[in-house]
Amino acid sequence: MGGKKIIYHCYGGAHSSVTAAAIHLGVLDPEKVPGKEELLALSLFDRQTRDGHGRLHFLGFDEWGNQVYSVGCRNMGKVLERFLQETASLLGFGGELLFVDTLHYVSLKMRIGGYLSRHLGLVYCGRPLVVQGTQEVYPRLVQLVRQVKAQIAP
Amino acid sequence: MNYLYLGLGDLYLPAAAAAVHLQRRFPTEEELLQLPYFRPACPAEEGRLHLAGRDMFGHKVYLTFVSEHPDLFVRSLNSLLAVFALPGDTMQVIPVLPDDPRVRTLCRLLVRLGLPAAANKLGLRLVRNHKSDLLGLAAWGKHPGG
Numbered sequence: 001m002g003g004k005k006i007i008y009h010c011y012g013g014a015h016s017s018v019t020a021a022a023i024h025l026g027v028l029d030p031e032k033v034p035g036k037e038e039l040l041a042l043s044l045f046d047r048q049t050r051d052g053h054g055r056l057h058f059l060g061f062d063e064w065g066n067q068v069y070s071v072g073c074r075n076m077g078k079v080l081e082r083f084l085q086e087t088a089s090l091l092g093f094g095g096e097l098l099f100v101d102t103l104h105y106v107s108l109k110m111r112i113g114g115y116l117s118r119h120l121g122l123v124y125c126g127r128p129l130v131v132q133g134t135q136e137v138y139p140r141l142v143q144l145v146r147q148v149k150a151q152i153a154p
Numbered sequence: 155m156n157y158l159y160l161g162l163g164d165l166y167l168p169a170a171a172a173a174v175h176l177q178r179r180f181p182t183e184e185e186l187l188q189l190p191y192f193r194p195a196c197p198a199e200e201g202r203l204h205l206a207g208r209d210m211f212g213h214k215v216y217l218t219f220v221s222e223h224p225d226l227f228v229r230s231l232n233s234l235l236a237v238f239a240l241p242g243d244t245m246q247v248i249p250v251l252p253d254d255p256r257v258r259t260l261c262r263l264l265v266r267l268g269l270p271a272a273a274n275k276l277g278l279r280l281v282r283n284h285k286s287d288l289l290g291l292a293a294w295g296k297h298p299g300g
Binding site for chain 1: 156158200201202203214216218220221222223225226227228229230231233234236237238240244245
């Protein structure tokens, strides 16, 4: 039984981190780019709000019993990671957290779509863009998750 | 129980707040200047936790600073405690925020100009202006027995 907490993080915790976590948990098929309905069926996909930034959302257990989370860090990913790692160590949980930054995989289309949908509330024009953008970067997210799994595999 | 004083853009206010907590009174200017963390912060320290000491109840008092979005850090810390199934007061985070975050920019500029003493003077002024806030924030006043 794995005891790690794998935390996928991006700017808003609404798109790339949620998608990567879903791939990790096997909710999304890594061999096939998901359709719009499959992405929108993810509970947090394009639904996270500013008030939820910083909150660790538990999404499930992977095949080794590790807990998988997603979180929106705005532009503070590195600092938040350091802050939480240090706090965890002080509390006696050092080495349990594994942060995975998915922000590098976010395309311009996803940024624009995410801004329109999440920041301005223009869901009807932002969501199609962000769905399309996520589908385009999906193979790269799959690759990232494979690397993470290779790292944590017992 | 642990306490964490969280500053925005500088270490002056959290260092002073931690000192108030530990000494149970407002420190003098000389005492403030002698505190190890009463100094301009460097970017590499952002989010790093510094132990200021233990209070009279044996609780550890930490301080740190972030450059933006302190709300994010408060939420994430509380969330982390929940993840580890720890009580919410295991690490109590207390934001110590300046009214004007531009003070940080001015402090950094003074340090770059080779005037760290002037930056510290500015820090002292900042702390003095927040004296009543800092005395009010000091966690020991709100938690009987620590």
